[in-house]
Amino acid sequence: IDRNAVKLNDKFSHLLIQLILSPAAERLRYILGEDDDMPNPTLFTEMDTLQQDGDELEWKESARWVKFEEKVEDGGERWSKPHVSTLSLHSLFELRTCLQTGTVVLDLEGYSLPQIVDEIIERQIDEGMLSPDLREKISFVLLRKHRHQTKKPIHRSLADMGKASGGGARHAHSRSMNDIADTLSTDQLRNKFMKKIPRDAEASNVLVGEVDFLDKPFVAFVRLAQATTLGGLTEVPVPTRFLFILLGPTGKAKSYNQIGRAIATLMVDDLFSDVAYKARDREDLIAGIDEFLDEVIVLPPGEWDPKIRIEPPKKVPTADKRKSVYSLNELGQPNGTAGGSGGHAEDEEMPVAHELGEELAHTGRFCGGLFLDIKRKLPWFPSDFYEGFHIQSISAVLFIYLGCITNAITFGGLLGDATDNYQGVMESFLGTALSGTVFCMFSGQPLIILSSTGPILIFEKLLFEFSKNNGIDYMELRLWIGIHSCIQCFLLVATDASYIIKYMTRFTEEGFSSLISFIFISDAIKKMVSHTQYYPINTDFKPDYVTLGCQSVSALMSTPYGIVMPNMAKLNITDLDWSQLSKKECVKYGGSLVGNTCKYVPDLALMSFILFFGTYSMTVSLKKFKFSRYFPTKLRKLISDFSIFMAIMTFVGLDRLIGLKTPKLIVPTEFKPTRPDRGWIVLPFGKNPWWVYLASFVPALLVTILIFMDQQISAVIVNRKENKLRKGCGYHLDLFWVGVLMAVCSFLGLPWYVAATVISIAHIDSLKMESESSAPGEQPQFLGVREQRLTGILVFVLTGVSIFLAPILQFIPMPVLYGVFLYMGVASLSGIQFWERIKLYMMPSKYQPDFPFLRHVPLRRVHLFTLVQIICLTVLWVLKSTVLAILFPVMILGLLVVRKMLDMVFSQHDLAWIDDILPGKDKKDKKKKGDKDDTKKKDKKKGRADDSKDKVRNVKIYCHQLADLEQKKPC
Amino acid sequence: IDRNAVKLNDKFSHLLIQLILSPAAERLRYILGEDDDMPNPTLFTEMDTLQQDGDELEWKESARWVKFEEKVEDGGERWSKPHVSTLSLHSLFELRTCLQTGTVVLDLEGYSLPQIVDEIIERQIDEGMLSPDLREKISFVLLRKHRHQTKKPIHRSLADMGKASGGGARHAHSRSMNDIADTLSTDQLRNKFMKKIPRDAEASNVLVGEVDFLDKPFVAFVRLAQATTLGGLTEVPVPTRFLFILLGPTGKAKSYNQIGRAIATLMVDDLFSDVAYKARDREDLIAGIDEFLDEVIVLPPGEWDPKIRIEPPKKVPTADKRKSVYSLNELGQPNGTAGGSGGHAEDEEMPVAHELGEELAHTGRFCGGLFLDIKRKLPWFPSDFYEGFHIQSISAVLFIYLGCITNAITFGGLLGDATDNYQGVMESFLGTALSGTVFCMFSGQPLIILSSTGPILIFEKLLFEFSKNNGIDYMELRLWIGIHSCIQCFLLVATDASYIIKYMTRFTEEGFSSLISFIFISDAIKKMVSHTQYYPINTDFKPDYVTLGCQSVSALMSTPYGIVMPNMAKLNITDLDWSQLSKKECVKYGGSLVGNTCKYVPDLALMSFILFFGTYSMTVSLKKFKFSRYFPTKLRKLISDFSIFMAIMTFVGLDRLIGLKTPKLIVPTEFKPTRPDRGWIVLPFGKNPWWVYLASFVPALLVTILIFMDQQISAVIVNRKENKLRKGCGYHLDLFWVGVLMAVCSFLGLPWYVAATVISIAHIDSLKMESESSAPGEQPQFLGVREQRLTGILVFVLTGVSIFLAPILQFIPMPVLYGVFLYMGVASLSGIQFWERIKLYMMPSKYQPDFPFLRHVPLRRVHLFTLVQIICLTVLWVLKSTVLAILFPVMILGLLVVRKMLDMVFSQHDLAWIDDILPGKDKKDKKKKGDKDDTKKKDKKKGRADDSKDKVRNVKIYCHQLADLEQKKPC
Secondary structure, eight states: OGGGOSOOOSHHHHHHHHHHSHHHHHHHHHHHHSOOSSOOOOEEEEEEEEEEETTEEEEEEEEEESSSEEEEETTTTEEOOOBBOOEEHHHHHHHHHHHHHSEEEEEEOOSSHHHHHHHHHHHHHHTTSSOGGGHHHHHHHHTSOEEEEOOOOHHHHHHHHHHTTSSSOOSSSSEEEEOTTSSOOHHHHHOGGGGGSOTTOEEEEEEEEEESSOSSOEEEEEEEEEEEOOGGGSSSSOOEEEEEEEEEETTOHHHHHHHHHHHHHHHHSHHHHHHHHHOOSHHHHHHHHHHHHHHOEEEOTTTSOTTSOBOOOSOOOOHHHHHHHHHHOOOOOOTTOOOOTTGGGTSSOOOOOOOOOGGGOOOOSTTHHHHHHHHHHGGGTTHHHHTTOSHHHHHHHHHHHHHHHHHHHHHHHHHHHHTTTSSOHHHHHHHHHHHHHHHHHHSSOTTOOEEOOHHHHHHHHHHHHHHHHHTOOHHHHHHHHHHHHHHHHHHHHHTTGGGGGGGOOHHHHHHHHHHHHHHHHHHHHHHHHHHHHHSOOOTTOOGGGGGGSOEEEOTTTOOTTOOOOHHHHHHHHHHOOGGGOOHHHHHHTTOEEESTTTTOOSSHHHHHHHHHHHHHHHHHHHHHGGGSSSSOHHHHHHHHHTHHHHHHHHHHHHHHHHTOOOOBOOOOOSOSOSSTTOOSOOOSSSSSOHHHHHHTHHHHHHHHHHHHHHHHHHHHHHTOGGGOOSSOOOHHHHHHHHHHHHHHHHHHTOOOOEEOHHHHHHHHHTTEEEOOOOSTTOOOOEEEEOOOSHHHHHHHHHHHTHHHHHHHHTTSBHHHHHHHHHHHHHHHHTTOHHHHHHHHTTSOGGGSOOOHHHHHSOHHHHHHHHHHHHHHHHHHHHHHTSGGGGGHHHHHHHHHHHHHHHHHHSOHHHHHHHSOOOHHHHHHHHHHHTHHHHHHHHHHHHSSOTTHHHHHHHHHHHHHHHHHHHTOOOO | OOTTOSOOOSHHHHHHHHHHSHHHHHHHHHHHHSOOSSOOOOEEEEEEEEEEETTEEEEEEEEEESSSEEEEETTTTEEOOOBBOOEEHHHHHHHHHHHHHSEEEEEEOOSSHHHHHHHHHHHHHHTTSSOGGGHHHHHHHHTSOEEEEOOOOHHHHHHHHHHTTSSSOOSSSSEEEEOTTSSOOHHHHHOGGGGGSOTTOEEEEEEEEEESSOSSOEEEEEEEEEEEOOGGGSSSSOOEEEEEEEEEETTOHHHHHHHHHHHHHHHTSHHHHHHHHHOOSHHHHHHHHHHHHHHOEEEOTTTSOTTSOBOOOSOOOOHHHHHHHHHHOOOOOOTTOOOOTTGGGTSSOOOOOOOOOGGGOOOOSTTHHHHHHHHHHGGGTTHHHHTTOSHHHHHHHHHHHHHHHHHHHHHHHHHHHHTTTSSOHHHHHHHHHHHHHHHHHHSSOTTOOEEOOHHHHHHHHHHHHHHHHHTOOHHHHHHHHHHHHHHHHHHHHHTTGGGGGGGOOHHHHHHHHHHHHHHHHHHHHHHHHHHHHHSOOOTTOOGGGGGGSOEEEOTTTOOTTOOOOHHHHHHHHHHOOGGGOOHHHHHHTTOEEESTTTTOOTTHHHHHHHHHHHHHHHHHHHHHGGGSSSSOHHHHHHHHHTHHHHHHHHHHHHHHHHOOOOOBOOOOOSOSOSSTTOOSOOOSSSSSOHHHHHHTHHHHHHHHHHHHHHHHHHHHHHTOGGGOOSSOOOHHHHHHHHHHHHHHHHHHTOOOOEEOHHHHHHHHHTTEEEOOOOSTTOOOOEEEEOOOSHHHHHHHHHHHTHHHHHHHHTTSBHHHHHHHHHHHHHHHHTTOHHHHHHHHTTSOGGGSOOOHHHHHSOHHHHHHHHHHHHHHHHHHHHHHTSGGGGGHHHHHHHHHHHHHHHHHHSOHHHHHHHSOOOHHHHHHHHHHHTHHHHHHHHHHHHSSOTTHHHHHHHHHHHHHHHHHHHTOOOO
16 A cells, blocks of 8 residues: 555556565565475575686686675685675566566475476476477586586695696686586585585576577576485575576677576575475466565665675574565665654664663562472473583683682782781681682572672771771671571562662662772772882983992981991991891881881882783773684684683783782682681670670661662673573572571671672673574574583682692782773673763764664753763762771762752653653553554564564664674674 | 677667767767866866755755765754765666756856756746746746755754754754855855865756646756856755756655756766866766766675765775777776686786886996986975974874984994994993984985994994904904995995896795894894893782892801801991992992892782883784874874884883882983993004905905995885875995995994885884875875985984983883884885785685786796795895895895896786786796887876876875775775
């Protein structure tokens, strides 16, 4: 209906449009609608052209298609890169004519090429299209040998290189020649290209060529009843199903080639191949072409050079989406759909409303959520282990392990300072290992990595000071807070309280994770700066004054001019040679240090900087290496996966090579509490008055809120839809285990642990899976994350046994680990939309990437939204640097309130694009849309494109990330 | 003829093809062939759609075209990025129908929109296509206001941002509303988009919309006799020439939009706009569409998502090239032209044969070449000065100046060592300044930078040793060699000997320049390593033993245990406090240094490394910044141009900040010869026996060859076609001045100078010009190099007055300058095909960039060719490290021989693609091709596409360079 829109007064054109569009769609709807149960096999298409090689005629492979076209570069004797087949309209029209006039044989029972050829020729003679005396000639030509462009192993090519030094011999080198009489040659069987073709594939062969004995074209389109291997016809051992033959008079080779490319392109088209498999007669095929023509995308010749080979796009429309064209009667509109009154909202669907999935549904039953979580996770439990066996896991374990022990040492040191060594590095290691292992083993989301976090540290610090000042026993008080907090967690679990996380949108989520990333980055840099202050650079050093360095002198002897006083000389010079004492000895014997180099340590500061920055930038470069052109994909992926490990090894090596005494990683080597006067078990009673046991309920409440927010926001970030997790998550189960571990750690006097956002994101990043690209030219798709418990468990077991790994770990300089920290912080920022939006401030609008939200929301609104986020984060950052940091989790709740207020400033349309719509609002919107939505939903359920929308969104986001890394334009 | 290739038996299709192709081409050949003198104005096309805004109807701008399409993002209230218009075939057919059925008015004498509208409506009523009672309604609709999408200045947008906080008000903010009655509104006049439209442009307006009172479409195509400003119709003050109106019944807005986009795309098509300007009637227009359809590029729907906005290509086919379609009857074949028997060579032309241009023609007359050079360069002489006034020149001068003085100091130091200070840093500065200034002022190619080079240095060294050992006066001998060499140069000039440079192909040229680049890089690194050795790192340093540093002790006192011996104590302790002496004093008084830190200098080595590597990598990053998305183009270009300066400033600043005593640049501050016993003039006679004057002819010969090769190869590299120099060059003139300067420098006892490849390339790189992109989406083109004498002269004048700049220059650490050296070396490697081919070794063939030669030459042959080059360079490198280095220029001649031998190993076809064909061979090939070539040449001369082939080649090479920098895929 839409198509006949404009009244076409002109007869001819009317006829044309009518012919091309309406009956074709009608026909196709009929044949394709029949049954959709058995999908057709994938088609591999090979096009061979007739060539004169010396005296002999032969068929030479000139192009092939799995999904995209690969051409044989004639001079280069190699395959071109896969590219989108650009056709001329002319050749498509000529092909249409060919199919209208030539022989079309459907469901031929053929078992060999000669038999098939005979059959075709007979039919043409019968129909009077071919004179009988040409029978032999055509048959002869069609049964010539086929020469394929096959890839030789490199050693054979090299051997060739030596031999083939004679300039002229440019043929017959890297090709295999198959007689069509053979069944399957070794070259065919050995062909590595087979890997790129699906197992069930069938072949379609296109043969075009010019011969001198014909005066009009000989055209045949054959579909075999059964796919049959026709000897050496195809380069790979794939049975042939379709055969297109075009022989014509000489002089038109180019034109025939174009027609051949046109039919080959059609054969690999998802819809046309469907038509080809199901066509009942010639008219169905023509209808297929017409439908193809209708969907075709046209580039104006003045704006595009036809010589440019178009690289395959990141994403092509699925057959399902295209098929809906027939059923829904909607035209797939080309990109530029310019405005249109009221119609503009339709060309791109609104983003999906904010939904966190069934995991956060409020059951209303006691422990309802927890039981659901267990029910959901239990079936995956075995696979959580065996799916961990993959090389990628090794790199993930190494990476996260290093992150964890760095964290354990850092926080251990800080906790030791804060609590007078009641909890030190030893406790930190033990606690990390214990909590981590238990959590990864039993939690709802084993990809989450537990760690000490800043707010907890500050809480412990304040608590310790409070206990000391008020004469309360710190460890016992802490134990009771832990117990209370554990009980409160259980209460939250039992009442499905994690439900409220549903109200968290991208605004809050990204704000939180950005903040944590910034803290990571600033911590890494702060540590480096403090190193520099610890090992200061002597900027006044003059090589000439090296002798005036640092000397140890007796306190009594030291005078401004360093002259030995006569009365003391006798005793000192004979008793003690001060100048030979080390710094420590000098101080011990009451001497003092004189000289201008005393307080400096040469080289260490700069070396630390080189190690720090080197590790960071090498990691970044190696990560990017995945997108370079060098080396095979697998090697590049390996390098990229192990980039952090390689960077650490390199800079540990450099450090060893230069041999400076840079500060190294020191792990405890003995299994005993840091503070000698405490044991491994904290007893609950005896040291504090009874009311303390009850009163500790109040600080416990703060701890609970703190833990709840930290844990669940991190979980939301980990469980993001972008990560495509299959196994579901378990917010309630996670919280349950965090509660249990709270209590256990309190009894053992170990630090408390919650989910660490940045390390968890790093964990996920290091476990991302991509599809091996199947058809040449198809882009690998992000498939999801290797969800399992093994890596997490290994990381924490390794952390536990780090005490025994000390001899190895002692080689790692701390600056290298801070470099890893910096990388983690920066990497977790990438791919956050908030960060992308900040970058927009600095880009002139014409250079801005084509983000979907920029097409739909005015830039100034986007900027305003970003500005609000920046202000919120700045406020949080400032607060976090004060003692108010303890209220940090409560402030995150503040973010929720700010987001709620934004509803008043921004329209729901804008928020849908920049942020997610809140669940409540969403429902209202849904009701408004009413039945229109319903019908759509039904359609969806019926089709295979069930979750395609999500997929699209995810792929887009992923693509942006990739693009960011590659510095390429987004998909 | 080609088109009617396949006999089309089916009537209908036959008719279709006939209709679309043959008569159309015929018609167009007729109207376009008429006169080609006056090119038509550029067309700016604006498409407005009818919108209901509240109660009012209005025309809203929805897209515009200068060359590519820019769409109004409805939600985003902004312009989309310029993209290639992808159309549907359907809309093109509908447009064709519209033009067949609607009103076509050509050369209407209209002065206002109401009058034009009246005229159209009258015609339609006259022809019975419109009922008269619709007259008022249509006129009313067509004369509604036009609302344009204009860009507001940022402060106004920000003001809006504050105001427009109410969610709903999404309209009427950043738009201007023009009543069509107005003449020109301020919004139109202020529109900054005008910059992107050529001055002589005319507008074509497309108006499409749906109205409820029509039951069939109202279509009109109007060409005005004179381009007329029709009030607020167009967003910019450009007079309208064409008007396309499509009003239709409601419900088909999308379809109308597509038709509107189709006509708009056609209007900006170079060929169709020509047709539109010259069309005599409706049929001509239809023929134009048909031709357009014939050239159209078709993308299969399954391989491309129509929603992807295609970025404008780097290069589009020119109208001339496309027009040749009619005259040569060749189809512009789409990219994938698969093989084809014998036809494969035609689809891409063989690369142009090796020609170095008329500059190197052998005149046969005495000084013929020299006179031609002068004749060629003289007319450009004034422009050589005034064209230098550009901001880019400042950055170029700074960059090259720093390179030159670093070179002068380095070589000065080395020459001083080699000649016992007969030529030192002072002479080096003076010589550089003198030679450079004279050469840049008078030479044939002022872009060449003169400098000391390695071979000359080695020659001087050997010469000095020889003189010393044989009792010959070095300076006098050197003077005579200089005089002889000067005379020999004059002989070479007079006989046009530079002619032989013609036999230098890419093989030799790139081999030489790669070698020089490698030397540059290795020199920079060597210098850094020697720094580290000069300031070694104390790896045994332990902070605790700081007191056991370095002490000065009297030689007599020093014992293994540092105990003062009793018999010397009296004298020494009272006379001299050894411990308070500096290193120098200690050594002076015969003391010795005791302690393990004596030989170390803290921090300097690492600091030097940081400065070196930092300068290099910051320069590289800032250079790349040009391709980032941030900040406006101009700012990015500025940053990129001044990248070296900024990097130097940054690291000089860092050095100052840290305050270490890094080695600084020290220039001589007094104007006197380095060696006190020599004057500024060397006298020719008196110190050596007479036969020395004659015998010096022999070493002079070596110097001449050395200078000739060094100078001319560098000149060839500078004069490469890729650099698109307009002003020609002058090999003979260059050599003449080098000869003169040889003699002058010999008399003054200054070093000799020849062209320095790497610095000259850097000079050219820093002066490259790019077109400001005109139409949105068009890629800036490399236009050529800012050829002038000013930058060169300034560089050398600055070098001369560096003596007075010492107070500023002393802040620059040497490692920073070595970083600049490293950058120069690496940068001069990029864009060399040899280097690209080396990279191919590491790339799996499917990732290799689409270099033209890879399409035509088998990979193993390419690899073999590269291997030969690598071996040659390795041999040269090894020889260069020995005393044979003096024969270096002769070895370059060896490269020519190797290249000649390659003719036996590689076919001429292969060499044409990888290397250039030598002039002799080329002629043979040309003769073979015979008259076919001749006709082509004639065509070429007639058309405007005269040097388009070269352009294509250059643009390709340039694109690859760009791509390399951007890490993007090549164009």
